[in-house]
Amino acid sequence: MNNISFGQYYPADSLIHSLDARFKVICAFLYIVCSFLCKNILSFAALLASAVILVAVSGIPMRILLRALRPIIFILLFTVVINMFWTTGETLLFSWWKIRVYYEGIMNALFIAVRIVVLIIGTSIFMTYTTTPIALTDALESLLSPLKVVKAPVHEFAMMITIALRFIPTLTEETNRIMAAQKARGADFTSGSVFKRARALIPVLVPLFVSAFRRADELATAMECRCYHGGEGRTRLNVPHCRPRDFVMLFVIIAFGAGLILINIYGVGYTMK
Amino acid sequence: MAKIRLEKINYVYSPGTPFETRALRDVDLEIKEGIVTGIIGHTGSGKSTMVMLLNGLEKPTSGRVLLDGVDIWEKPKEISKVRFRVGLVMQYPEYQLFEETVAKDIAFGPRNMGLSEEEIAARVREAAGIVGLAPELLEKSPFELSGGEKRRAAIAGIIAMKPEVLVLDEPAAGLDPAGRERILATIRKYREQTGGTVIIVSHSMEDMAEICDEIVVMLEGSIFMSGSTAEVFSKAGELRRIGLDVPEITGLMLKLRDMGVEIDTIPYTVSDAVPKLMKLLK
Ligand SMILES: Nc1ncnc2c1ncn2[C@@H]1O[C@H](COP(=O)(O)OP(=O)(O)OP(=O)(O)O)[C@@H](O)[C@H]1O
Ligand SMILES: [Mg+2]
Numbered sequence: 021m022n023n024i025s026f027g028q029y030y031p032a033d034s035l036i037h038s039l040d041a042r043f044k045v046i047c048a049f050l051y052i053v054c055s056f057l058c059k060n061i062l063s064f065a066a067l068l069a070s071a072v073i074l075v076a077v078s079g080i081p082m083r084i085l086l087r088a089l090r091p092i093i094f095i096l097l098f099t100v101v102i103n104m105f106w107t108t109g110e111t112l113l114f115s116w117w118k119i120r121v122y123y124e125g126i127m128n129a130l131f132i133a134v135r136i137v138v139l140i141i142g143t144s145i146f147m148t149y150t151t152t153p154i155a156l157t158d159a160l161e162s163l164l165s166p167l168k169v170v171k172a173p174v175h176e177f178a179m180m181i182t183i184a185l186r187f188i189p190t191l192t193e194e195t196n197r198i199m200a201a202q203k204a205r206g207a208d209f210t211s212g213s214v215f216k217r218a219r220a221l222i223p224v225l226v227p228l229f230v231s232a233f234r235r236a237d238e239l240a241t242a243m244e245c246r247c248y249h250g251g252e253g254r255t256r257l258n259v260p261h262c263r264p265r266d267f268v269m270l271f272v273i274i275a276f277g278a279g280l281i282l283i284n285i286y287g288v289g290y291t292m293k
Numbered sequence: 294m295a296k297i298r299l300e301k302i303n304y305v306y307s308p309g310t311p312f313e314t315r316a317l318r319d320v321d322l323e324i325k326e327g328i329v330t331g332i333i334g335h336t337g338s339g340k341s342t343m344v345m346l347l348n349g350l351e352k353p354t355s356g357r358v359l360l361d362g363v364d365i366w367e368k369p370k371e372i373s374k375v376r377f378r379v380g381l382v383m384q385y386p387e388y389q390l391f392e393e394t395v396a397k398d399i400a401f402g403p404r405n406m407g408l409s410e411e412e413i414a415a416r417v418r419e420a421a422g423i424v425g426l427a428p429e430l431l432e433k434s435p436f437e438l439s440g441g442e443k444r445r446a447a448i449a450g451i452i453a454m455k456p457e458v459l460v461l462d463e464p465a466a467g468l469d470p471a472g473r474e475r476i477l478a479t480i481r482k483y484r485e486q487t488g489g490t491v492i493i494v495s496h497s498m499e500d501m502a503e504i505c506d507e508i509v510v511m512l513e514g515s516i517f518m519s520g521s522t523a524e525v526f527s528k529a530g531e532l533r534r535i536g537l538d539v540p541e542i543t544g545l546m547l548k549l550r551d552m553g554v555e556i557d558t559i560p561y562t563v564s565d566a567v568p569k570l571m572k573l574l575k
Contacts, residue, residue, distance in 0.1 A: 031311055194388075200350050201389035204381040205450060206373050206405030223401065226391035230436065 034079035041159035043266040048146035103129035175251025296326040302356035334511030348379035380456030386447035390435035402454040420453035441472035502561040
């Protein structure tokens with residue numbers, strides 16, 4: 021349980037959770053492409069609707085998803101404001117001093133906001149929320165494996181990331197434990213000047229580094245004892261399988277993109293420049 | 294008089310997430326002053342969680358922790374004072390050593406208390422004496438010590454704060470018999486010199502029988518049973534039913550009694566059992 025109880029992975033039993041991680045990475049990529057294909061009101065409405073369906077299918081509570089949006093709120097507001105006030109168009113809605121707001125500006129700001137929100141929600145649903153970091157790394161290794169032909173160390177790279185991810189919860193737990201132990205001896209991490217607080221971290225960092233090096237050493241020995249020699253000829257314990265549902269999902273997204281292109285050709289409603 | 298009282302304590306890890314775990318449920322407990330209380334229970338029964346509540350490292354989700362009758366969370370800003378009064382030695386405390394020398398590491402707690410340099414030096418010497426660390430080890434780096442010595446250095450770091458209550462979470466885990474014996478000797482010496490209250494968590498029934506006056510048995514986050522060491526170990530059947538056991542010597546004596554040998558009171562340490570066995574052999 022502790023291996024996955026960090027980051028954003030949200031365990032649930034949904035269709036999206038059950039998809040092959042490699043397909044999810046491709047789907048996430050295609051979904052990003054789709055969001056950039058949107059040009060007019062109808063296609064943005066379709067994009068928004070698809071995001072709502074995706075959220076419903078993924079079984080992830082809205083409250084958790086909104087958390088993913090929190091870090092980008094500033095960027096979101098910034099883009100909206102820029103688009104609203106700096107787009108020039110034909111229909112002037114409002115002007116005061118040097119500020120002119122056009123109908124086109126409002127629509128552009130709205131479109132961009134929808135695009136950013138859907139982008140974040142879509143990629144989080146396909147990747148971070150429904151796929152464990154380990155599965156994601158495996159998927160990337162598998163997708164990048166053609167690069168092995170040009171001698172890129174894809175396996176080693178994936179192994180490094182897997183190990184690093186594996187140790188995040190361990191080291192977090194260790195940090196908490198050491199901090200608790202030092203607090204039990206009266207250490208204070210929350211008050212005093214910045215300098216004093218930085219100094220207060222020494223009793224945590226020293227034992228943490230000592231134990232991280234010890235663990236790294238032990239892990240290296242354990243891997244060598246089991247004859248680990250890199251990726252060549254190594255087979256997997258969990259061989260990824262693609263099932264019909266993976267292909268269906270891929271097809272649905274491609275069809276969605278094609279639909280968006282058609283909508284653009286017919287150009288319904290206001291069209292973004 | 295109860296030194297520490299737990300009232301209706303509940304503790305939940307990561308509430309409101311899929312990883313929510315209820316570690317303690319409605320725990321009511323009294324720790325008497327001036328005696329050694331042992332806490333036993335299965336792995337995951339909430340022992341470590343409970344001891345971290347005693348010195349305010351964790352705050353109970355609901356319920357109160359009373360130290361000398363005063364709620365320790367009454368003034369949250371002064372919780373570090375509680376930590377000096379209830380000294381907690383965590384599980385595997387050797388990983389908390391960080392200073393250049395053992396002496397400096399033992400001095401970390403007393404220094405945080407704001408004591409004078411002479412007082413600190415005196416306390417370091419005294420604590421090192423109680424845990425049995427030779428003076429020449431004090432000037433070494435803590436990373437050069439053996440596992441057992443590191444463990445004792447870490448315990449000395451807490452004893453040097455002269456807490457009113459000393460809490461040890463599995464102080465002998467992973468040590469060889471000699472190392473284990475040294476830890477037990479430390480606790481005895483600490484009791485002789487300070488007369489303080491001691492709480493000790495352990496998986497070894499033998500250690501508990503040897504050192505504890507009272508025992509608390511935990512099961513899945515609740516108190517299953519508590520009482521004097523003799524009372525608790527006399528309920529071998531109940532202990533075995535929840536997957537714990539009595540000391541081996543007690544098990545042996547119980548078996549002898551079942552076989553029809555006449556034994557008046559069942560002993561739970563080897564030294565108590567020897568005279569009874571000798572009598573039987575005559
Ligand atoms: N940091 C944590 N986050 C989430 N759950 C935790 C955490 N620490 C402990 N738990 C859970 O709380 C419960 C009680 O754990 P605790 O460590 O108190 O048990 P214990 O009796 O000390 O066990 P042991 O004998 O193995 O030390 C367990 O179910 C454990 O999984
Ligand atoms: Mg424990």
